[in-house]
Amino acid sequence: MTEEEKIKKAAYYRAWYEKNRETVLEKQKARSKKNYQENKEKYKERNKRWREENPEKYKELTRKYMEKNREKIMHKSAEWYAQNKDRAAKKNRDRKLAQYGLTTKTYVDLLASQNGVCAICQGFMTQKNLCLDHCHATGKVRGILCQKCNTGVGLFQD
Secondary structure: OOHHHHHHHHHHHHHHHHHOHHHHHHHHHHHHHHHHHHOHHHHHHHHHHHHHHOHHHHHHHHHHHHHHOHHHHHHHHHHHHHHOHHHHHHHHHHHHHHHOOOOHHHHHHHHHHOOOEOOOOOOEOOHHHEEEEEOOOOOOEEEEEEHHHHHHHHHOOO
């Protein structure tokens, strides 16, 4: 093949690619997606290993992504929350309990051991006014209080 024929062939392929670019990209995307679905666990493991081996780089990439896509992330987050309010509430509750070394089961057991009443005033508590009383020095949970008693204890700086 002569140099001139090579140039013509390359020009033909470039023109064909430009003409069919969208179709080619769609097919590549479909192949890539199919490959990912078939090898999902491998990709997840590889990505996890990379994150563990490169924590600083991962942190920096995450920070840059968050900066660049802040609006998109906030929108998706609000959308997810609107569709999953119960799940979001459970996640928040579990995260708060975990701060004190509790699980949902231990929390429910603690509330049951207090017969569903405040540990100080013995008043009935609603879901909205439950407070975990804990030692600020040790983080150890002492009981579940109503909001008024929790505020009172806080004013005594205990």
